[in-house]
Amino acid sequence: MIAETGHYALVLALALALIQSLVPMIGAKLRDPALMNVARSTAVAQLLFVGASFVALVLVHVGSDFSVANVFENSHSQKPLIYKISGVWGNHEGSMLLWVAILALFGGLVAIFGSNLPLSLRAHVLAVQGWIATAFYLFILLTSNPFLRLAEVPVEGRDLNPILQDIGLAIHPPMLYLGYVGFSISFSFAVAALIEGRVDAAWARWVRPWTLMAWVFLTLGIAMGSYWAYYELGWGGWWFWDPVENASLMPWLAGTALLHSALVMEKRNALKIWTILLSILTFSLSLLGTFLVRSGVLTSVHAFATDPSRGVFILLILCLFIGGSLTLYAWRASSLKQGGLFAPISREGSLVLNNLFLTTACATVFVGTLYPLALEVLTGDKISVGAPFFNLTFGPLCVPLLLAMPFGPLLAWKRGDLLGAAQRLLAAGLLALFAVALLWAFVRGGSTLAPLAIGLAVFVIVGALVDLVERIALFRVPLGISWRRARGLPRAAWGTAFAHAGIGVALIGIVCESTWNSEYIATMKPNDSAMVGGYEFKLNGLSQRQGPNYREVFASFSVSQQGAVLGTLTPSKRSFATRGMSTSEAALMTRGVSQLYVSLGDLRADGAVAVRIYHKPWVLLIWYGPLLMAFGGLLSLSDRRLRVGAPKPAKAARALQAAE
Incomplete structure (x- = not known):
């Protein structure tokens, strides 16, 4: 019954999204305040219904209801509770439901806290949010329904992908989606401005807090994903230029440029056309990331779906919103009045230069990511574009x-x-x-x-x-x-x-x-020692233990420096019988901002084990930096000027606006 409730709630959310996408537009056309205000109530109601749908999916996962196909495919009764919850978005269907829930959340926040917006602008913004929501509700209900029942109820589930059974999964995707989907507000503001044909400094002041909020979440999401890959995959690397990693980097670069461009627009009423274009492109790149993960064109630990029909549906959504918004931009951009002039040597000029480098870097990543895919589609030839290309093109642009x-x-x-x-x-x-x-x-x-x-x-x-x-x-x-x-x-x-x-x-x-960094990759037996980065690692022995839904072989390494024992590291190799997969759990020892890193490879019949040992100097600064950046973004977000936004129109002005 819980699954059916969640499904019906999702259908009702679709109905509300359809109303939200049409009625306020009609109201704005007719200058009818009552119809325009429908956007506010439907956005809040839509949030409640999609929230109920998401809670229903969480409940069937926590309750291990294996009659639901999504639970059977991605859960196990012995799985720890935290992974039962995080497993909700560890699959295609659940992650898409989280996607639309966050979309509805941002729409609801605009409805609740956007009372200082002009009525027609708020109506248009929420209507555009309704268009996006409608498309993705249809996608979920027609191709990716997370509440489908199985005819025969299995005794046990197939378990979640073992690589995703990590605390990082509980944090990384929601943070990333809050960033991805958060840029939909900037997109909606841009499309609404193009529809109304009016963009000014007040518009930039309204849109900048939403952009900054999305940027903060995306920064944290990318950093968490990088750290998760670093310690969970056992390779010792923190960035691999994976196409899906690049798919999150591109909207971050475009969003950073958008933040700076919106600042110039707010302060000097300049760069209007550029700011509108960046608002469209940033969310378009977020949609592109959604397509790459769910189209089946990529083989990656990040990729959720391989069903071509889903890929075609997402591609249609991509073409509709990107093509439609860029067409609207081409039609209306020339009617936007230019703002204040400025000298090349000025703060505005420096921000323009900043944006040129950021967008060029984004274009470089875009070409390096999509060129191999396009070449394979057009010619059938397969090429690999990896770290050497990106390091030689992206790096020099950053200098x-x-x-x-x-x-x-x-x-x-x-x-x-x-x-x-x-x-x-x-x-x-x-x-x-x-x-x-x-x-x-x-x-x-x-x-x-x-x-x-x-x-x-x-x-x-x-x-x-x-x-x-x-x-x-x-x-x-x-x-x-x-x-x-x-x-x-x-x-x-x-x-x-x-x-x-x-x-x-x-x-x-x-x-x-x-x-x-220093590394040691070899085969070791108990009592063998290795020197890495001035530290001695001694393998004391191997042991086994049973976990909730896996069997684990772990090694005990004593770590010492100049004869003084610093501690013990216990990397492990876990085998998940249900999935027939194994994972390497790296062990880390932090020394200041540096880390010692040990991961296990394959076990040999003679009792030896393959090991990877690294000394990574100052590696934690890679993630302390984004945390500092996100903290700076939160400080800016708490600034009174951004919290207040544009002043509320006076009563007389509101009455005049309603009478128009």
């Missing part, structure tokens, strides 16, 4: 971007002083050169460019601090005055500094891990 990053906040709006900004960044430049010289003098091995990359990271980090120092006039006025200025600074200023510094922190981690 000028990072060099220019500290200058932007120090330049004035409209017309800036480049020489003055350079003088204020002199200390940052000197510290960067000192870091380079120090590394060249004392660090051996690795690429000669690595110290230069770390110097660039130091320049970015210190440059972000210089902006704060300049704002509070530190060392130029008494400390008490600087302290009061610091307390009075907008949170957005602090958020910008933290986000920019986070990029520098992540770059240091990337360079150190890639350049100076």
Whole structure:
């Protein structure tokens, strides 16, 4: 009965989405406030019904109701509770239900907290959200119904993919979807603006908090996915340029450009056409990621579906929304009035330069990801585009971007002083050169460019601090005055500094891990020892134990440095009988911001085991950087200017608007 309730709730949500997509548009055309307000009530009601549907799916998974095909295919009665819950979105059908639930959540938030929006704009935004929701409800109900019953009830389920039975799965997909789907609001605002033919600074102020929220979630989702791949897959890597990884990176790059473009539009009423286009492209790239994962064109640990009919349906949705929005853009963009002018050397100019590099980097990833797929479709030839291509194309684009990053906040709006900004960044430049010289003098091995990359990271980090120092006039006025200025600074200023510094922190981690990591890959027997990165790893022995739904062989390694025992690492190899699969569970020991990493390979008949042992210097900075960036985004989001948004129209203005 729970499954049927969830199914009916999903059907009712579809009906509400259809009403939401049509009635407010008619109301906006007729200037009828009552019809336009239908968008608000239907968005909230749709959220309630799709929420009920999602809860129903969670309940049948937790209750191990194997009469439901989705539960039978992806669960097991002995599976831990956390994985029964996270297994809801560990499959195609459940993940799509989570997708539309988050879509309805954002629509509901706009309906509830968007009372300061003009009535017609809110009606159009929620109507566009209704179009998107309608398409995906139809996709789920026609091709991916998670509530289908089996004619014969099995005794036990087939279990979830063992690789996905990890705490990272409980965090990574919801975070990623909150980012992916969150950009639908920016898309809806853009399409609504094109329909109305009116875009101004107030529009940018309304759209920027939603974009920033989606960007924060996507940043956290990508970072969590990277860390999950690092410790769960047992390869010791943190980024593989997998097509589905790239599918999450592309909307992040476009969304970062959108944030900066919306800032220029809000402050200077400029870059209108560019901001609208980026709003469309960012969500379009999110839809592209959905297509890649569910079309069957990719073979990846991330890929959920291999049914071509689903891929065709998603492709039709892709063509409808991307093609339709770009057609509308081509038709209406010329009617949008240009905003304020600015000199090339200005804060606006620096943000434009930033956007050019970001979009070019995004285009590079796009070509590298889709070119092999297009070539195979057109010619049947299979080629592989991997890390060498992306490192040689994406990396060089990041260098000028990072060099220019500290200058932007120090330049004035409209017309800036480049020489003055350079003088204020002199200390940052000197510290960067000192870091380079120090590394060249004392660090051996690795690429000669690595110290230069770390110097660039130091320049970015210190440059972000210089902006704060300049704002509070530190060392130029008494400390008490600087302290009061610091307390009075907008949170957005602090958020910008933290986000920019986070990029520098992540770059240091990337360079150190890639350049100076040590590895040992061999076969070891009990009492064998290996030296890696100045640490001694001794294999004490192998043991077995029974888990909830797997059998596990684990090894005990004593880790010591200069004769002092630091602790024990217990990597394991798990075998899941139901699925007939095995996984490697890496063991990690954190030393400051560095890590020691051990994973097991195949066991041999003579009692030996294949092992991978790594010393990864400063590797945790790779993920501390995105956390710092997300924290900066949250600080900016808490800024009063973004929380308040545009002021509510006065009563007289609202009455006039209703009478029009």
